Amino acid sequence: MLRIVDTRTGHLVEIPPVRRHLLSICVHLSADEAGIGLGDLRALLVGDVLARTAELHGLQSRTFLTTPDLPHEQARALERAMSALGAHPPATVGVHHPNGTLGAAADVHVHAYGTAAQAGDGGVRIDVGRVGPASREGDVPDRAHLLAPGLLDAAVPEGTDPLAVRMLMLGHAYRAPITVTGTALEEARRTLGDWRQLVADWAQEPSRPIPADVLRHAHAVLADDLDVPAVLDALVTVATRADVPAGAKFETFAFLDRVLGLDLAREVGHQHRAAT
Known part of the structure; x- marks a missing residue:
């Protein structure tokens, strides 16, 4: 039996909610002007680990992904970043829609930091904690680079295994905020x-x-x-x-x-x- 905290209620709930062998997951990336960033990649990883955990417990899983209406270059960069971070590709990728039709009936909705619930969303809501790189002046996350086509380039020094980013993110509870620093990445x-x-x-x-x-x-x-x-x-x-x-x-x-x-x-x- 898998249980997870529903953000709406703060209570642990069983997933899937009825006795069946398919867990449906919808990951929602940010739709604001800042574009796709590290927080979105973290939401993807949470969805990926949830799907892997379901499979470990004998469940099949199906993942949907909703994104802003991305330019082709950014969409390709997102695909490359998912691959570099070891995230299994989603079954379906679609653009945010006002009616929230894609994945609306999912068992679990994983929301990147700052995303709003869409109309028609049912199931369990998971809000993923904020994540960002540290600025040069201190530990304040800096999102300035996150529209760049190479989503991982500014956070991962040249020659660093991108899976170190995955490990860093997995080392924190999914609701907790993360600041990506050079020291943490090196560790x-x-x-x-x-x-x-x-x-x-x-x-x-x-x-x-x-x-x-x-x-x-x-x-x-x-x-x-x-x-x-x-x-x-x-x-x-x-x-x-x-x-x-x-x-x-x-x-x-x-x-x-x-x-x-x-x-x-x-x-x-x-x-x-x-x-x-």
């Missing part, structure tokens, strides 16, 4: 690199089952308001547990990456190819 990049190397090392050892307590905990926190930061914390703990064999650590990281989407097995096999 996410370093952790991501360390985990990939560990996974590659563990993959060389015999496979072992995922510890039952870890699996129960991960399922529970994901099902209870999509607590992805708790999953990341669990991986930190598993990595250092002396009672968990290397093969079990590999299986744990690989399994939970189905939700996290961080490509944690990227380095598996690279040592062998380098040696030959």
